[in-house]
Amino acid sequence: MIRNIEKRTVHIPGLGKKILESIIPVVEHESLLGDLDEIYISYRNERGPVLAIVWLWIQVLKFFFTFISDIIYRSAAMLKNYITVSIRNLRKNKFFSLINVTGLSAGIASCILILLYVQNELSYDSFHENADRIYRIANTIEMPGQPNAEMATTPHVVGPMFKDEFPEVVNYTRFSGYRSRRVVRYEDNVYNEGRFLFADSSLFNVFSFELVSGDERTALTAPNSVVISMEIAEKYFGDEEPLGKVLTVHSSDQFTVTGVIRNLPQNSYIRPDFIGSYSTLGLTTTGNTAMDLLSNMSYQTFCLLQNEEAEEPLRGKLSEFVARNMAPILDPLGASYEYHLQPLLDIHLYSDYQYELEATSDISYVYLFTGIGVLILMIACLNYMNLSTARSAKRAKEVGMRKVVGARRQHLIWQFFGESFVVVVISVIAGLLIVYIALPQFNSIAQKQLTLSFLSNPALLAGTAGLLLLITFIGGSYPALFLSAFRPVQVIKGVLQKGTKGSLIRIVLVSFQFTVTIALIAGTLIVYKQLDYLQNKRLGYSKDQIIWIRLRNSETRQNYEMVKERLLQHPEIIKTAASGNLPLGQSSDTIHHPGGKPENFVIHTTIHLVDEDFIDLYEMDIVKGRSFSKQFRTDRELGAIVNETAVKMYGWDDNPVGKDLEYYTGINSKNSKKVIGVVRDYHFRSLHEPISPLVMYMSMNFGGEDLRFNLISAKINSDNIPEIITYMENLWNEIDQEYPLEYGFVDDRYDSLYRSEERLGSLFSLFTAFAIMIGCLGLLGLASYTSEQRTKEIGIRKSLGATTPGIVNLLIREFIKLVIAANVVAWPLCYFLMKNWLQNFAYRTDMGIWIFVLSAVLALLVGLLTISYQSIKAALCNPVNSLRYE
Amino acid sequence: MDYLTRREELILLSIGNLKENAYLVSIREHLSEIMGQEWSVSTIHIPLRRLEKADYITSFYGEATAVRGGRRKKIYVLTEKGYKALGVNKSVNDKLWADFSDFEIIKG
Numbered sequence: 001m002i003r004n005i006e007k008r009t010v011h012i013p014g015l016g017k018k019i020l021e022s023i024i025p026v027v028e029h030e031s032l033l034g035d036l037d038e039i040y041i042s043y044r045n046e047r048g049p050v051l052a053i054v055w056l057w058i059q060v061l062k063f064f065f066t067f068i069s070d071i072i073y074r075s076a077a078m079l080k081n082y083i084t085v086s087i088r089n090l091r092k093n094k095f096f097s098l099i100n101v102t103g104l105s106a107g108i109a110s111c112i113l114i115l116l117y118v119q120n121e122l123s124y125d126s127f128h129e130n131a132d133r134i135y136r137i138a139n140t141i142e143m144p145g146q147p148n149a150e151m152a153t154t155p156h157v158v159g160p161m162f163k164d165e166f167p168e169v170v171n172y173t174r175f176s177g178y179r180s181r182r183v184v185r186y187e188d189n190v191y192n193e194g195r196f197l198f199a200d201s202s203l204f205n206v207f208s209f210e211l212v213s214g215d216e217r218t219a220l221t222a223p224n225s226v227v228i229s230m231e232i233a234e235k236y237f238g239d240e241e242p243l244g245k246v247l248t249v250h251s252s253d254q255f256t257v258t259g260v261i262r263n264l265p266q267n268s269y270i271r272p273d274f275i276g277s278y279s280t281l282g283l284t285t286t287g288n289t290a291m292d293l294l295s296n297m298s299y300q301t302f303c304l305l306q307n308e309e310a311e312e313p314l315r316g317k318l319s320e321f322v323a324r325n326m327a328p329i330l331d332p333l334g335a336s337y338e339y340h341l342q343p344l345l346d347i348h349l350y351s352d353y354q355y356e357l358e359a360t361s362d363i364s365y366v367y368l369f370t371g372i373g374v375l376i377l378m379i380a381c382l383n384y385m386n387l388s389t390a391r392s393a394k395r396a397k398e399v400g401m402r403k404v405v406g407a408r409r410q411h412l413i414w415q416f417f418g419e420s421f422v423v424v425v426i427s428v429i430a431g432l433l434i435v436y437i438a439l440p441q442f443n444s445i446a447q448k449q450l451t452l453s454f455l456s457n458p459a460l461l462a463g464t465a466g467l468l469l470l471i472t473f474i475g476g477s478y479p480a481l482f483l484s485a486f487r488p489v490q491v492i493k494g495v496l497q498k499g500t501k502g503s504l505i506r507i508v509l510v511s512f513q514f515t516v517t518i519a520l521i522a523g524t525l526i527v528y529k530q531l532d533y534l535q536n537k538r539l540g541y542s543k544d545q546i547i548w549i550r551l552r553n554s555e556t557r558q559n560y561e562m563v564k565e566r567l568l569q570h571p572e573i574i575k576t577a578a579s580g581n582l583p584l585g586q587s588s589d590t591i592h593h594p595g596g597k598p599e600n601f602v603i604h605t606t607i608h609l610v611d612e613d614f615i616d617l618y619e620m621d622i623v624k625g626r627s628f629s630k631q632f633r634t635d636r637e638l639g640a641i642v643n644e645t646a647v648k649m650y651g652w653d654d655n656p657v658g659k660d661l662e663y664y665t666g667i668n669s670k671n672s673k674k675v676i677g678v679v680r681d682y683h684f685r686s687l688h689e690p691i692s693p694l695v696m697y698m699s700m701n702f703g704g705e706d707l708r709f710n711l712i713s714a715k716i717n718s719d720n721i722p723e724i725i726t727y728m729e730n731l732w733n734e735i736d737q738e739y740p741l742e743y744g745f746v747d748d749r750y751d752s753l754y755r756s757e758e759r760l761g762s763l764f765s766l767f768t769a770f771a772i773m774i775g776c777l778g779l780l781g782l783a784s785y786t787s788e789q790r791t792k793e794i795g796i797r798k799s800l801g802a803t804t805p806g807i808v809n810l811l812i813r814e815f816i817k818l819v820i821a822a823n824v825v826a827w828p829l830c831y832f833l834m835k836n837w838l839q840n841f842a843y844r845t846d847m848g849i850w851i852f853v854l855s856a857v858l859a860l861l862v863g864l865l866t867i868s869y870q871s872i873k874a875a876l877c878n879p880v881n882s883l884r885y886e
Numbered sequence: 887m888d889y890l891t892r893r894e895e896l897i898l899l900s901i902g903n904l905k906e907n908a909y910l911v912s913i914r915e916h917l918s919e920i921m922g923q924e925w926s927v928s929t930i931h932i933p934l935r936r937l938e939k940a941d942y943i944t945s946f947y948g949e950a951t952a953v954r955g956g957r958r959k960k961i962y963v964l965t966e967k968g969y970k971a972l973g974v975n976k977s978v979n980d981k982l983w984a985d986f987s988d989f990e991i992i993k994g
Contacts, residue, residue, distance in 0.1 A: 028935075031947070034957030035910040036927060041953055062928040 025065040082418025107380025114373035124348035134344040150352035168310035214259025227259035322498040384776030388479035403488040412484035420476025436834040466656030490558035513754035514822030519830040519857035533845035540682025541618040552739035572718035577617040578709035580609030593651035595660030625657035625677030640673035783867035795882035807875035942968035
């Protein structure tokens with residue numbers, strides 16, 4: 001009989017049977033497979049084997065779907081159970097839950113902020129449809145004996161020439177830089193506008209600037225047309241139709257509004273308010289190709305390539321282009337020249353040339369902040385793990401009981417993950433709330449317009465969901481895997497009560513937290529120290545209490561002496577000086593030929609155009625010879641003062657005073673000056689760059705044009721600045737009816753140079769604060785756990801005569817050991833990273849050992865404060881209470 | 887008490903009709919015969935599982951036969967709760983049908 005049955009068991013094909021067996025609950029195997037067998041056999045008899053097989057597979061498939069929906073249903077039910085249990089547990093341990101949630105939510109909040117920040121940094125310009133085909137042409141000029149000039153701007157002929165010569169270049173568009181501010185007027189609305197540039201009409205074909213009104217084919221073709229942003233349209237015209245309106249620029253130039261573009265996002269490298277038509281500039285060429293390709297280098301050229309693959313072949317052709325077209329000028333000078341093809345998408349993070357349209361960022365900051373985010377997240381997760389393991393002794397009994405009543409290990413693993421999930425969900429919600437509240441503040445620090453919008457930002461949604469799962473997994477993994485492995489017998493006997501296995505891990509976790517904390521504190525201190533150094537470094541000139549005003553029209557420029565006199569009539573204005581530039585900021589430069597050197601020895605030198613009071617007003621030191629003076633009437637025409645670096649670079653080993661100095665005013669024309677003095681080196685550029693050669697002239701001719709003083713500096717001796725400004729405004733209204741007064745403070749200008757470092761400093765300290773806070777929370781939890789664990793020990797010690805300080809010492813000693821161990825790792829790590837960062841500066845502060853000591857002491861102090869409350873409380877406790885049982 | 891779905895009602899009725907011989911195959915055949923269309927195994931199996939869990943039916947194992955590869959049948963019978971549920975269903979149906987005046991039109 002049995003044999004008979006065995007023979008006939010193989011009715012359903014093997015694979016189908018296997019699948020069914022794996023998806024159907026074991027208890028149903030017998031009946032259900034039997035049922036299927038029965039029907040299968042009757043089908044085979046009635047309709048033949050083929051149809052029967054087909055039928056069977058359809059059944060298998062249907063069971064499969066049923067099985068899946070069944071799993072979802074069942075796991076949802078289990079999840080519900082886990083969540084209930086977790087919430088009960090959270091309620092039972094309010095203190096620990098609070099610490100966990102606060103720590104995690106702070107960690108999550110900083111991670112989301114960093115995510116938004118990094119995402120924004122990486123998203124620059126990607127909104128342009130052709131973004132991956134747009135390249136900017138940048139260039140480097142290398143002259144013998146001087147630093148390379150690396151510029152983001154090229155001559156205006158480069159775009160058209162590239163398009164003609166290279167089939168890879170489909171289109172191009174050029175931008176003039178923002179240059180100086182422009183006064184724009186429409187009826188009664190007058191504003192001083194800084195974001196005014198000129199662009200080719202091809203702008204709309206290359207970039208994705210969206211015109212909301214106007215025709216993109218004609219908007220920028222006619223001279224004196226201007227396209228404005230919606231914001232500007234509203235500012236000047238309110239509700240009126242902007243198209244066809246005429247804006248007056250600088251009181252005489254008339255621009256007709258021919259289009260309105262949608263406001264550009266903050267993550268755009270090109271962000272003009274006004275775009276004038278390129279034809280307005282009326283640029284011409286000399287006909288001499290080499291000359292055209294090397295002069296008037298002040299336009300940003302963007303090329304649209306055929307496709308992404310066109311980049312390599314184009315790159316290959318560039319050096320040949322240089323050799324063919326520019327040799328006549330480059331070769332005699334021994335100079336070399338190179339074009340760079342920069343992808344638009346790389347400009348914001350990788351480009352750092354002179355004359356960028358907007359201050360660019362650096363990819364290393366993206367890495368830095370991502371790193372900090374990961375560290376903070378790790379600290380937060382570790383806290384959670386740490387606290388859960390620390391309390392494992394308490395949970396161990398529960399685990400034991402669950403096992404006794406039949407829970408399998410996987411059930412417990414799921415339970416702990418479920419618990420972790422609940423905590424993390426609550427923390428994510430709290431974290432998002434923190435982000436929501438803190439975002440405006442964060443935006444103003446980071447100079448961004450970040451928003452917390454899940455709908456328009458799938459990456460944010462994915463990131464948050466990812467964080468949720470990651471933290472649930474990492475945070476829950478240790479308790480889940482460690483606690484679930486307990487053997488019920490041992491646990492209930494009390495073998496694992498102490499949770500000894502966890503203590504080593506706790507030590508490692510706490511040391512790690514302190515390593516990160518100390519490194520972050522030290523990093524913040526170094527950033528601030530460098531900023532402070534930059535602010536206070538001896539610049540070689542005084543920058544305090546000086547107001548500059550700009551002379552705008554030729555009349556005031558002609559009469560600058562009168563303006564100086566009038567300003568001095570105010571009792572609080574003690575000195576005035578006229579110049580073509582400030583000690584820091586835009587200035588002209590050209591090739592110089594020092595006297596007594598071979599004809600082809602030339603050096604690119606910065607020129608400062610100053611009057612005889614400038615050096616005195618800025619308190620610059622004359623180290624040799626004399627300063628400009630009214631008494632020497634030839635000074636204006638011939639006098640030159642050079643800086644120490646120039647003397648060195650020119651190779652004037654003997655006394656430079658009295659030497660001849662020639663500067664090129666055009667490609668073949670030179671002017672001659674005589675050196676009358678040497679000024680001590682002063683920093684006329686950012687401290688990122690070393691000091692380069694500089695000359696000071698009282699007058700100069702460039703390209704056939706006499707350059708004039710257009711700035712007046714006024715040294716004031718008062719804190720009553722508003723009163724002085726009012727005086728200046730009144731004076732200004734008298735002498736210039738055309739332009740409003742434009743003024744500023746010299747030290748402001750200096751500060752703005754280091755804004756990105758300052759931003760870094762603020763963000764750094766913000767995240768450091770987060771990290772410290774999270775670390776302390778963890779410590780607090782741990783300290784209260786340890787003192788709770790050792791209540792009895794403390795009670796016994798006290799009853800045997802231990803003093804309160806002695807017990808506090810006992811509780812704190814271990815912790816101090818950990819902090820000291822953390823220093824061993826934190827110091828070299830931080831030293832290495834910050835040394836790298838400081839390399840960005842030509843002039844940098846030193847990282848004294850005291851910074852590291854201070855950070856360690858700070859971390860220790862904060863940590864001690866955190867744990868001392870718990871420890872002292874435990875030490876003060878009456879032993880009667882702790883030793884009494886029931 | 888929850889109302890039964892149409893499919894649950896049909897299955898419960900079949901179990902009642904089949905008396906002691908109600909197992910998956912016979913229920914399926916019974917229904918297919920009456921309704922003139924084939925039912926897949928899982929469309930019966932899943933409601934059976936649910937009905938059993940909700941105590942409308944109970945089950946025991948019957949004899950093993952050779953045609954089933956030596957496996958036993960799982961035979962279902964109605965519980966008291968099952969009978970009650972069917973009764974409620976019927977009375978609701980009856981009331982609704984009694985008031986349904988266009989019945990003749992459908993028949994015709």
